[in-house]
């Protein structure tokens with residue numbers, strides 16, 4: 187199957203800091219991919235390059251077969267790439283409904299009834315319908331995270347980039363969010379999810395990539411990636427002498 191997203195030989199540096207080093211990575215249509223890696227590995231920079239906030243120094247980014255390396259962020263949104271930000275950025279004074287509606291208008295150029303219908307559907311799917319008339323500024327953290335996902339969904343994406351949406355949530359809240367994301371994936375949405383809350387990823391994604399030093403150090407089945415000695419050393423702080431260990435140990 188042709189990849190939905192394909193990054194080829196991407197390189198990006200900020201002075202002496204290299205966030206991507208000749209990196210090649212693909213995401214299939216409808217795939218759920220988790221990305222882990224130590225702080226500063228270049229995960230958010232990768233999202234910024236996919237969504238168009240950051241331009242790679244070298245390499246090509248293709249979405250649905252089209253070269254989007256030089257495309258503006260809004261063109262990528264309209265092509266079908268939605269994203270969330272690590273720190274939720276809703277319009278605080280607008281209601282939950284209005285926040286999602288704006289994304290349908292601006293991101294997907296929906297008008298009138300179609301924009302309303304999309305908004306209602308997204309609020310239902312993300313569990314926010316009961317809060318439709320609440321100003322975003324009054325939401326607690328879980329609902330702000332839900333709204334961040336809903337705003338990305340409002341643009342009608344085929345691929346959504348989730349940047350640490352589980353961060354800062356309590357354990358029951360993480361499970362609620364996992365339920366929302368899994369449901370979206372079941373309905374056919376492609377997902378790339380950067381997350382330090384590793385067990386949320388394991389419950390959701392079919393494939394995991396570990397990034398370090400601007401490159402992919404492991405790529406495959408999530409449990410196997412987490413048990414990889416290189417990943418344990420780089421990401422989880424276990425020395426190579428610790429051996430592969432079991433996935434259960436890694437997840438503790």
Ligand SMILES: Nc1ncnc2c1ncn2[C@@H]1O[C@H](COP(=O)(O)OP(=O)(O)OP(=O)(O)O)[C@@H](O)[C@H]1O
Nearest residue numbers: 200203204205223224225226227228229230231232
């Ligand atoms: N615009 C920028 N200018 C200069 N340096 C930057 C810029 N953006 C990111 N960096 C640096 O690039 C490195 C990678 O940052 P990035 O945020 O992509 O990492 P990350 O893997 O997402 O980290 P975390 O898990 O902490 O969110 C860091 O050292 C960061 O300071």
